Each structure stands twice: as structure tokens, then as C-alpha cells.
Amino acid sequence: MPDSTVYHYHNPDTGDHLASLLPPDHPEMVCLQQGSHDTQTRFGILGLLAAVLWFPLGVGLCLLDRRVVCRRCGLLIDDGVCN
């Protein structure tokens, strides 16, 4: 029989209780327990090219190509194009 330990977590942000099979040292669970993500802003290569080639108008395109990801769990927090 496989060992299926269920871990219980408490989200400090929302106060939600959560049961998960992921261990406490899993990146996603570390983020959950801290209530925040280790965010990093990345600019897409197309946006950077546009910013250089069509300066200053391209800077707007660069911002559209911006993505905010979590360095720890890799979650995409802000997909610039959709906003």
C-alpha cells in the first residue's frame, strides 16, 4: 500500500484551511504558508526587441510582453498581455 500522507495547511492570507498531498517543503506549499510568492518580473524577448527597434513606442510593447512569475514555485502571477 502506498504511503499517502495528507498534509494540512493554513493560508495566512485568506484564512483558508487546505489539505494537500504535497509535503511542506514543496515550493508551492512554501509559498502558500508564507502567503506570498517570490515574484520576479520577466520581459519577453519580442517586447525587448520592440523596445529597442521602435523606441520610444516599443517600450509600450515591452510592457505588454511583461510577465510576473514566482521564482520559487514557478506560478505565473501576471501575464502582461491579458491585462
Ligand SMILES: [Zn+2]
Ligand atoms: Zn510561489
